[in-house]
Amino acid sequence: MLPYHQLLGIARTFNDVKESMKRKRIQEYIWGTYGPTSKKSATLKGIEEYKRYISMEDTMTFCKRCAFLWDKKGKKACEICKETLISLDTHDCYKCQTYGH
Secondary structure (H helix, E strand, O other), rough: OOOHHHHOOOOOOOOHHHHHHHHHHHHHHHHHHHHHHHHHHHHHHHHHHHHHHOOOOOOOOOOOOHHHHHHHHEEOOOOOOOOOEEEEOOOOHHHHHOOOO
């Protein structure tokens, strides 16, 4: 068993140490080469998305019940009768489609 190393963690075999060092070198190369530009572009994109969110463009606010149904159950209330629960990809329930409410 090899000893614990701060950067490499606990390694069980020499091959684990080699693989860990290889991954570390690749990661350092990628961050050294593309890190500054990717951080800058991610920050700018985050700012743009935040501006869009604050302007309420493409943003919907739901009551507690509807938010729970949407997020946890994958359901929503029928857009016409507001009573029947339907899947997210449907616009109205069977009753409203049939009777043309």
